[in-house]
Amino acid sequence: MSEDTSLGSQALFSDAGGMKDFGSGVYMLQLFANVCMVDCGEGVVIFDAGLPTDGWRIVKELRAVSDLPVRYIIYGHGHADHAFGTKAVLEDAAERGHPRPVIVAHENLPKRFDRYQRMLPYHERINRIQFAIPEGIPAFPWDYIYPDETFSGEMTLRLGDITIELRHARGETDDHVWMWVPERGVACVSDFWVWSCPNVGNPFKVQRYALEWAQALEEVAALKPGLMLPGHGAAIAGTAEVEEACLTVARALRYLDEQVVEMLNQGRWQEDILHSFEWPDEFAASPYLAPIYGHPYFVVQALLRQYHGWYGGNPSRLFPASGGEVAEQVLELAGGAEKVMERARKLAGDGRTQLALHLVDFVLETGTGPRREALELKSSLLEGLAAREKSLIARNIFLGGVRQIAKEMEQVGGEEET
Ligand SMILES: [Zn+2]
DSSP states (O other): OOTTOOHHHHHTTOOOOEEEEOSTTEEEEESSSEEEEEEOSSOEEEEOOOOGGGHHHHHHHHHTTOOSOEEEEEOSOOSTTTSOOHHHHHHHHHHHTOOOOEEEEETTHHHHHHHHHHTHHHHHHHHHHHTTOOTTSOOSOOOOOOOSEEESSEEEEEETTEEEEEEEOOSSSTTOEEEEETTTTEEEEETTOOSSSOOTTOTTSOOOOHHHHHHHHHHHHHTOOSEEEESSSOOEESHHHHHHHHHHHHHHHHHHHHHHHHHHHTTOOHHHHHHHOOOOHHHHTOTTSOTTSSOHHHHHHHHHHHHSOSOOSOGGGTSOOOHHHHHHHHHHHHTSHHHHHHHHHHHHHTTOHHHHHHHHHHHHHHTOSOHHHHHHHHHHHHHHHHHHOOOHHHHHHHHHHHHHHHHHHHHHHHHHHO
16 A cells, blocks of 8 residues: 555555454454454354465464354355455364354355356456466465355344344345344444445456445444444444444445436436546545545446446447457558557647557557557556556556566567567
8 A cells, every 4th residue: 555545545454453352352353354253251253254364363363362162153245355264263163172163154155155166267367456466376265165054134143142133235245244243232344344435346346236335334323333343444433433434435325326327317328427427525535435445436337237238328339340440440540550659648748648548559459560669658657547546456457457568578578589
């Protein structure tokens, strides 16, 4: 994370937090993703289980505060950073002669695990780009521990004197669960809260659900928790603070949803909607909605995908020619690649980066012309975008493009030498 980002970004993905003790047996282990632990007197409930590499740390930190058996492990959702530290917890139970913890999740989670395993190389590839994970390090989980019990809408567990209410709502995933512990006034909400504009509309990922996300946050607020433990970043304490946080984000999601619905009803198409939706200052300035991971533009993309198919309103583009064919025509009309490069450099100099990129792409897509020069210009334009970009996902996509170009230039260089 760069230095100049806001309050939220410092909290997001911060693994420096370590174990937080909130009293009354409520703990949150703040790692890349948070792991919540509730000591219920007769045993411990773990909510969210971290990355595959987090397992040993979860056991170590838990055993520093409690010797009780872990009775339940609840997966907040099936993402790589929330349901994969389980193995070490099961091994710890076996070593201690404790009963095996019961793993609980929403009924859609096993289907997610099935899909992940069917498409491991694909998920490796997209996660490597999204999180800028270097080659040679696994970018996705390989070991899957499925839940023992699943539920659909709600499920209530009882352990000692403590009630564990699990509620499903679609948000970042279709298998998302949040947990309410009424006796402690604590809501563990997994990625319904991440200290960023909600990551609805991640450019790589399957459909996510803005409106249902908003509804879930409103339900959390209605319970008036004194403490909210999020999927990433610091906890939020205080009934008024939790309520304000949840309702601000819910309001922002509803506002985007309403705009998309209204514009679709007016007969407008995706490109128009993406260029004209509003993101008021109230939201742009909110520490709860910083576009440091998710981004309002991505949210609108997700809403469009949820409510509409992919047709963009122009029949010319229903079965379009390839980009290369179009570029060839443009280059010929412009008087050649050099002319197009000249204009691209002019636009770049004027700070019109996005337009400059489109022109450079015309040169690259034809496969003719000054390729190395075009690649160099594109690389510097992407670096400029990355330097100004607050969203981690968008920034990593730009930087992934820079790395891809460097690779190609190395190959071209190598070929020229031989
Ligand atoms: Zn997460």
